[in-house]
Amino acid sequence: xxxxxxxxxxxxxxxxxxxxxxxxxxxxxxxxxxxxxxxxxxxxxxxxxxxxxxxxxxxxxxxxxxxxxxxxxxxxxxxxxxxxxxxxxxxxxxxxxxxxxxxxxxxxxxxxxxxxxxxxxxxxxxxxxxxxxxxxxxxxxxxxxxxxx
Numbered sequence: 001x002x003x004x005x006x007x008x009x010x011x012x013x014x015x016x017x018x019x020x021x022x023x024x025x026x027x028x029x030x031x032x033x034x035x036x037x038x039x040x041x042x043x044x045x046x047x048x049x050x051x052x053x054x055x056x057x058x059x060x061x062x063x064x065x066x067x068x069x070x071x072x073x074x075x076x077x078x079x080x081x082x083x084x085x086x087x088x089x090x091x092x093x094x095x096x097x098x099x100x101x102x103x104x105x106x107x108x109x110x111x112x113x114x115x116x117x118x119x120x121x122x123x124x125x126x127x128x129x130x131x132x133x134x135x136x137x138x139x140x141x142x143x144x145x146x147x148x149x
Contacts (some may be wrong), residue, residue, distance in 0.1 A: 001146070002026045002027070002068070004027075004030060006030060006056065006059060008032055008035075010071075015131060015138070017043060019138045020042060023139075024042065028046055030046045030058055034047050046058060063079075068141050070088055071089070080095075089134075090134060092132070092137040
């Protein structure tokens with residue numbers, strides 16, 4: 001088992017470390033620029049090129065059924081689910097095979113509306129409830145993977 005974090009804009013890295021260390025699961029923080037990570041044998045960092053989707057490509061190429069991916073990127077989530085991985089958004093909501101299709105469709109519609117000049121609001125601000133939901137979702141995902149192993 002392992003956790004891969006799409007880290008450039010991830011607000012829950014500290015929570016990932018805490019849960020991963022409790023379960024003794026390795027974590028790799030993937031980013032386009034160096035991000036400080038705690039000094040621990042289970043925590044690693046992968047700095048990829050600043051090319052378009054370089055971090056996403058690095059993550060997607062390494063996902064398997066024993067991988068938990070933390071990302072808010074819907075297209076990366078889609079790729080990871082298709083590779084058999086477990087995907088959790090930073091707000092704690094899991095991406096699943098059943099939900100990813102509609103998430104991709106809504107993303108495409110919103111992109112079309114923005115391209116047409118419509119002014120759309122962004123996501124709701126990150127809250128304590130989101131952080132709590134994330135901690136619970138990650139813990140549950142790791143317990144589920146341990147049972148399968």
